[in-house]
Amino acid sequence: MERLGSQAMTEKTNTPPRRLRFEIFRFNPEVPESTPYMQSFEIDETPYMSLFIALNEIRERQDPSLQFDFSCRSAICGSCGMMVNGRPALGCRTLTADLPDTIRLHPLPVFKLIGDLSVDTGTWFREMAEQTEAWIHAREAFDPDAQEERMDDDLAEQIYERDRCIECGCCIASCGVANINPDFVAPAGLNRIARFMMDPRDSRDATDWFEVVSNDNGVFGCLGMMACHDICPKELPLLDVYAYLRRKALAARFSG
Numbered sequence: 001m002e003r004l005g006s007q008a009m010t011e012k013t014n015t016p017p018r019r020l021r022f023e024i025f026r027f028n029p030e031v032p033e034s035t036p037y038m039q040s041f042e043i044d045e046t047p048y049m050s051l052f053i054a055l056n057e058i059r060e061r062q063d064p065s066l067q068f069d070f071s072c073r074s075a076i077c078g079s080c081g082m083m084v085n086g087r088p089a090l091g092c093r094t095l096t097a098d099l100p101d102t103i104r105l106h107p108l109p110v111f112k113l114i115g116d117l118s119v120d121t122g123t124w125f126r127e128m129a130e131q132t133e134a135w136i137h138a139r140e141a142f143d144p145d146a147q148e149e150r151m152d153d154d155l156a157e158q159i160y161e162r163d164r165c166i167e168c169g170c171c172i173a174s175c176g177v178a179n180i181n182p183d184f185v186a187p188a189g190l191n192r193i194a195r196f197m198m199d200p201r202d203s204r205d206a207t208d209w210f211e212v213v214s215n216d217n218g219v220f221g222c223l224g225m226m227a228c229h230d231i232c233p234k235e236l237p238l239l240d241v242y243a244y245l246r247r248k249a250l251a252a253r254f255s256g
């Protein structure tokens, strides 16, 4: 409400726009002589300006070499994650009106840096998918003539809830364990495991999953400090996911 109020005031009273100072991490790992540094830019704020708009203005008017990623501009593609004043966030969904006059931008940690604010989340998510075999292991061979399998509505809703992940990497960047243990399957990976674990079409049982989740690289590596839960821009119920995985892991342990 405060944001809308200040923007409305700027539009109605013609007060001068706020001058924003951006301090942006610059580094091109492809250039041998490149060294990391912070570069400052200043622009005038406009009503409803997002970081997507601000960064495009900087790139168009001040420095065409600035690297950052955006695609959908509406919190769907997951490509615009970055550290905004020390906190992971989607650039397309973050309004400058919600930020102070000085905005410090860094690339997400954990992921391979492509350049400046651009990171390679795709490789991380592909390797995680391969590690967890994040696809349906069908119980039966596909039969094009068979009728569709029915699924309970509530269960379908729960699976859909976990499929809403846009693979932005914000939860992973926020996770202290993921930052120090590259083998930790991390919040998004645990969410993916839960999604397939609860799918009745998948033939893997709790014992199969036990090897993947029941160790320090799986759900028992999570320290439960909730950063991922607080950060997720899609508001996925990640703590519910971890509780579900722990219950399943313990059940598998004591049933075997």
Ligand code: SF4
Pocket: 171, 174, 175, 176, 177, 178, 186, 187, 221, 222, 223, 224, 225, 226, 227, 228, 229
């Ligand atoms: S709750 Fe667990 S997975 Fe989430 S940020 Fe904390 S340690 Fe990482």
Ligand code: SF4
Pocket: 164, 165, 166, 167, 168, 169, 170, 171, 172, 187, 188, 191, 231, 232, 233, 234, 235, 236
């Ligand atoms: S769980 Fe949330 S924060 Fe993590 S990758 Fe998916 S959408 Fe992004």
Ligand code: FES
Pocket: 069, 070, 071, 072, 073, 074, 075, 076, 077, 078, 079, 080, 081, 090, 091, 092, 093
């Ligand atoms: S540009 Fe697609 S999520 Fe931000």
